[in-house]
Amino acid sequence: MTPSVPTFLARGWRRLTFRWRRTRLERDLAEEIECHRSLKQAEHARAGLSPQDARELSSREMGNIAIAKEECRDMWGFIRLERLMQDLRYAARMFVRTPGFTVIAVLSLAIGIGGNAAMFSLVDTLLVRPLPYRDPGRLMRVTGIYPRAAVPVFQQRSRAMDVAAVSVGSEFNLTGQGEAIRVFTSAVSANLFAVLGAAPARGRVFEPGEDSPGRDSVMMISDAVWKNQFGGDPTVVGRVIALNGINREIVGVMPPGFSFPSAKVDAWVPLRLDSSNFLEYWGTEFVPLVCRLRPGATLQKAQAEIRALVTQFRATFPYPMARDWNADAAAILLQTDLVGDIRGKLIILLTSVGVVLLIACANVASLLLSRATTRRKEIALRVALGAGRLRIVRQLLTESVLLATVGGGMGVLLGMSALSVFKSVLPAATPGLAQASIDWQVGGAVAALALLTGVAFGIAPALSASQIDLAQSIRTGSQRSTGSVWSRLRSCLIGAEVALTVVLVVSAGLLMRSLLTLAETHPGFQPEHILTVRISPNQSACRERAACVALYERLLSSAREISGVEDAAVVNVLPLDGPQPSLPIDVERHPKLADHPAPLFWAGAISPDYIRMLHIPLLAGREFTEADGATSAGVLLITPSTARYFWPGENAIGKHIRIAGEQQWRTVVGIVGDVRQYGLGTDRPLWIPGAMYMPYTQSAREDGKIIAAMTLVVKTRGESAHLAHEIRSLAEEQDPSAPVGPVQPLDKIVSGSISDFRSTIRVFLSFAGAAMMLAAIGIYGLVSYWVSQRTFEIGVRVAIGASRRRIIAMVLMQGLRVSLYGVAAGLLAALAVTRFLASLLYGVAATDPGTFFTVIALVGAVAGTATAFPAWRAARIDPVKSLRVD
Amino acid sequence: MELLPGTLDLLVLRTLTSGPMHGYGIAQRLQQVSEDVLQVGESSLYPALQRLLLNGWVRAEWGASENNRRARYYTLTAAGRKQLAAEREEFTRMIGAIQKVLDMA
Numbered sequence: 001m002t003p004s005v006p007t008f009l010a011r012g013w014r015r016l017t018f019r020w021r022r023t024r025l026e027r028d029l030a031e032e033i034e035c036h037r038s039l040k041q042a043e044h045a046r047a048g049l050s051p052q053d054a055r056e057l058s059s060r061e062m063g064n065i066a067i068a069k070e071e072c073r074d075m076w077g078f079i080r081l082e083r084l085m086q087d088l089r090y091a092a093r094m095f096v097r098t099p100g101f102t103v104i105a106v107l108s109l110a111i112g113i114g115g116n117a118a119m120f121s122l123v124d125t126l127l128v129r130p131l132p133y134r135d136p137g138r139l140m141r142v143t144g145i146y147p148r149a150a151v152p153v154f155q156q157r158s159r160a161m162d163v164a165a166v167s168v169g170s171e172f173n174l175t176g177q178g179e180a181i182r183v184f185t186s187a188v189s190a191n192l193f194a195v196l197g198a199a200p201a202r203g204r205v206f207e208p209g210e211d212s213p214g215r216d217s218v219m220m221i222s223d224a225v226w227k228n229q230f231g232g233d234p235t236v237v238g239r240v241i242a243l244n245g246i247n248r249e250i251v252g253v254m255p256p257g258f259s260f261p262s263a264k265v266d267a268w269v270p271l272r273l274d275s276s277n278f279l280e281y282w283g284t285e286f287v288p289l290v291c292r293l294r295p296g297a298t299l300q301k302a303q304a305e306i307r308a309l310v311t312q313f314r315a316t317f318p319y320p321m322a323r324d325w326n327a328d329a330a331a332i333l334l335q336t337d338l339v340g341d342i343r344g345k346l347i348i349l350l351t352s353v354g355v356v357l358l359i360a361c362a363n364v365a366s367l368l369l370s371r372a373t374t375r376r377k378e379i380a381l382r383v384a385l386g387a388g389r390l391r392i393v394r395q396l397l398t399e400s401v402l403l404a405t406v407g408g409g410m411g412v413l414l415g416m417s418a419l420s421v422f423k424s425v426l427p428a429a430t431p432g433l434a435q436a437s438i439d440w441q442v443g444g445a446v447a448a449l450a451l452l453t454g455v456a457f458g459i460a461p462a463l464s465a466s467q468i469d470l471a472q473s474i475r476t477g478s479q480r481s482t483g484s485v486w487s488r489l490r491s492c493l494i495g496a497e498v499a500l501t502v503v504l505v506v507s508a509g510l511l512m513r514s515l516l517t518l519a520e521t522h523p524g525f526q527p528e529h530i531l532t533v534r535i536s537p538n539q540s541a542c543r544e545r546a547a548c549v550a551l552y553e554r555l556l557s558s559a560r561e562i563s564g565v566e567d568a569a570v571v572n573v574l575p576l577d578g579p580q581p582s583l584p585i586d587v588e589r590h591p592k593l594a595d596h597p598a599p600l601f602w603a604g605a606i607s608p609d610y611i612r613m614l615h616i617p618l619l620a621g622r623e624f625t626e627a628d629g630a631t632s633a634g635v636l637l638i639t640p641s642t643a644r645y646f647w648p649g650e651n652a653i654g655k656h657i658r659i660a661g662e663q664q665w666r667t668v669v670g671i672v673g674d675v676r677q678y679g680l681g682t683d684r685p686l687w688i689p690g691a692m693y694m695p696y697t698q699s700a701r702e703d704g705k706i707i708a709a710m711t712l713v714v715k716t717r718g719e720s721a722h723l724a725h726e727i728r729s730l731a732e733e734q735d736p737s738a739p740v741g742p743v744q745p746l747d748k749i750v751s752g753s754i755s756d757f758r759s760t761i762r763v764f765l766s767f768a769g770a771a772m773m774l775a776a777i778g779i780y781g782l783v784s785y786w787v788s789q790r791t792f793e794i795g796v797r798v799a800i801g802a803s804r805r806r807i808i809a810m811v812l813m814q815g816l817r818v819s820l821y822g823v824a825a826g827l828l829a830a831l832a833v834t835r836f837l838a839s840l841l842y843g844v845a846a847t848d849p850g851t852f853f854t855v856i857a858l859v860g861a862v863a864g865t866a867t868a869f870p871a872w873r874a875a876r877i878d879p880v881k882s883l884r885v886d
Numbered sequence: 887m888e889l890l891p892g893t894l895d896l897l898v899l900r901t902l903t904s905g906p907m908h909g910y911g912i913a914q915r916l917q918q919v920s921e922d923v924l925q926v927g928e929s930s931l932y933p934a935l936q937r938l939l940l941n942g943w944v945r946a947e948w949g950a951s952e953n954n955r956r957a958r959y960y961t962l963t964a965a966g967r968k969q970l971a972a973e974r975e976e977f978t979r980m981i982g983a984i985q986k987v988l989d990m991a
Binding site for chain 1: 908909910913927928929930932933936937939940941942951952953955956957958965969
């Protein structure tokens with residue numbers, strides 16, 4: 001009889017109501033059955049039986065009414081649910097009775113599950129969840145970067161793709177709305193938003209043609225700028241503000257969470273396509289291209305088309321281009337491109353938390369195994385009282401799932417704090433990173449994980465406990481009878497745990513070595529007692545070179561007057577701080593070839609005192625002086641690596657260099673030490689073979705104009721905290737329309753440049769620490785259990801004359817053997833996997849012997865300590881007592 | 887004779903079509919109509935009645951019995967009538983099928 005769905009629901013509802021009226025139902029049923037019997041009795045009486053006989057016969061005829069009643073009772077409630085509740089209550093009681101075990105188990109699981117919850121949410125947001133744009137599977141990035149001239153070529157000739165361009169972005173001055181601020185702005189082709197399929201929250205997106213000259217004085221802003229700078233004003237659309245001194249109308253506001261091409265970007269302006277502006281159209285900034293496959297177009301077709309278009313376009317360059325320029329251009333999924341090299345880091349982190357969870361599971365499983373053995377007597381009793389094997393297994397599994405659920409609940413809480421730590425490990429501009437949170441999807445995954453781990457670590461103990469020899473267990477209390485399979489499994493679990501721990505500790509050790517090496521790296525300058533502040537006047541304010549020079553001369557001389565300031569200088573860019581400038585260069589007597597276009601030089605612009613203030617060593621020639629002014633002969637300082645690259649074995653002083661496009665050669669007058677501009681652990685990128693300093697007064701950008709935005713650098717005497725405010729207000733006084741950044745000490749900038757790396761290490765250290773703690777608990781549990789199982793045997797040994805020392809040695813051997821196997825396996829595993837860490841390491845080999853030996857010693861010491869306690873206890877076993885126990 | 891499994895509910899429903907009846911009445915009636923072939927044990931009748939109640943196919947009310955005791959009278963509900971029709975058809979088909987198999991040459 002299969003009831004229909006409504007019947008099924010109605011039955012469930014009635015069951016629920018029956019459940020509450022149980023006592024009445026019970027009474028009703030009893031009365032009804034009694035009535036039935038009395039009617040029977042009456043009939044028998046009518047047939048002529050004596051009242052006594054009639055009563056007895058009717059009772060007999062009723063049969064086993066108790067079973068019928070039981071069957072009815074089962075129907076009145078949710079019997080399975082009630083059994084589960086019973087199991088849960090029982091499990092909870094058991095756990096409360098052994099608080100030490102419970103706390104250790106729950107904490108291990110909380111750590112394992114919490115880490116995983118946090119990583120799940122990151123991986124889900126960044127790798128798994130599709131980009132929040134229409135049909136994201138067809139959104140591609142064309143690898144390589146292209147001059148603006150390429151944009152119309154691709155847009156017009158492509159049959160398979162809709163192509164858009166989007167620049168990485170740079171800081172623009174936003175004025176005309178409250179205090180002047182710097183807004184990170186990306187220039188995009190007018191069709192970008194259409195190609196992405198992203199709609200604005202207010203106003204509109206760019207219209208076709210708004211990237212052509214004359215029509216491009218429009219912009220869009222992010223939700224954050226709209227809220228912070230415009231106070232969420234609903235009438236913002238249509239307002240005109242100045243961006244880098246150019247008036248633009250705000251046409252739209254993007255919704256919160258829109259972070260393309262990166263989370264740094266807070267405004268979008270049209271990427272002007274003006275073929276009459278040669279430098280802008282063909283030079284300056286090359287931009288990335290994104291595209292959407294047109295309906296019906298295949299990826300293969302798009303790839304072929306990209307190769308053809310790049311080849312065609314390369315031939316149209318008005319200046320020589322390397323023959324293999326972008327020859328390997330291809331379309332890759334936009335999501336893959338946006339995640340970029342974070343992918344590897346995420347996978348390493350995910351694997352590590354997975355390993356921590358495995359260790360936690362092994363630990364809890366081992367604890368449960370030993371518990372199952374000590375509970376043999378109780379379980380045997382329950383079996384004797386009629387509990388089936390299935391019932392016992394279910395009870396024990398309920399216990400482990402309950403443990404995992406509580407651990408999972410705590411894990412989610414832990415995961416929330418872990419998430420913010422993990423986030424700090426990744427670059428903040430990663431699109432979508434801010435949106436990662438532990439939502440219901442991650443919660444669901446965690447719930448599944450908790451259930452799975454509960455079953456995974458519960459199944460072996462449950463099975464081991466259910467195989468019980470009744471009579472023997474009850475008789476002996478089972479202190480000595482152990483299934484050897486299960487205790488061997490336990491040793492394997494602990495061994496594996498130690499092995500996994502070794503892998504994690506080795507990884508953490510290698511990273512620590514890298515950090516130490518990095519921290520000791522000399523960046524090429526001394527950052528102590530230096531305060532910095534960025535001043536960014538509009539480029540239009542520096543139309544006259546002299547005006548700009550005067551501005552900074554004023555700033556420098558008033559900065560020097562502040563008490564506590566020893567010296568002051570300006571520089572266009574600080575080391576280790578953000579994007580570094582570069583310029584295409586002609587080097588005297590290094591003719592350009594078709595395959596070797598103008599080399600790029602890192603290009604610094606400084607006032608004369610900068611080199612001395614930062615203690616950058618002068619190796620040859622002279623420094624800049626006040627005499628190297630705007631109108632005097634062009635001079636340069638270069639670095640030794642540059643000199644070696646271009647003039648190996650020659651004296652570089654007196655050689656000539658010229659910024660591409662300029663007429664005048666500049667003369668190298670001095671050589672100053674190399675500075676780690678790009679990163680503490682990185683040299684200049686390969687495509688930038690040289691580095692040079694220009695005097696600020698002679699500085700030039702690609703377009704030949706003087707650099708407007710500079711950083712004021714002051715050297716302070718002693719305590720500098722109170723100076724920050726004075727210096728900032730001084731900078732603000734010079735030009736009220738110029739945004740002034742925060743005052744930052746240079747040593748903070750230096751340490752901040754490796755904060756990603758520091759947090760990675762912190763995360764790994766906490767993984768390794770957690771793993772080590774879990775492994776110690778595991779070993780301790782294993783050996784104490786071994787000792788408790790052998791109390792009798794040890795008693796006998798002591799009784800027949802074994803010394804304390806012998807007993808201790810015996811127990812130590814037991815623990816150390818397992819650890820030894822674990823360490824050996826762990827070392828092999830570490831040798832195999834640490835090379836995946838190579839991308840995170842600096843100055844240390846992935847198989848660094850020093851680190852490996854240190855880890856062996858460390859893990860050995862921890863294992864020894866964990867074994868020492870039970871060994872000490874074993875040595876104090878009183879033979880008289882232990883022999884009397886069973 | 888033992889009942890075919892699952893048929894008791896059907897028989898109880900059918901019996902109740904003639905009007906409200908208490909448990910004893912149902913058992914008596916089944917025995918009479920089947921000419922003493924079907925003996926329904928109380929230990930299976932009462933769980934069956936509970937099942938029908940739970941499914942909403944019958945309703946129960948207390949009333950006075952022949953010997954002036956309180957007795958529980960079961961009444962067929964509309965859902966029960968529908969269920970009876972459906973099951974009856976099913977049962978006939980099943981019996982027919984079994985018969986055909988047994989009769990095959």
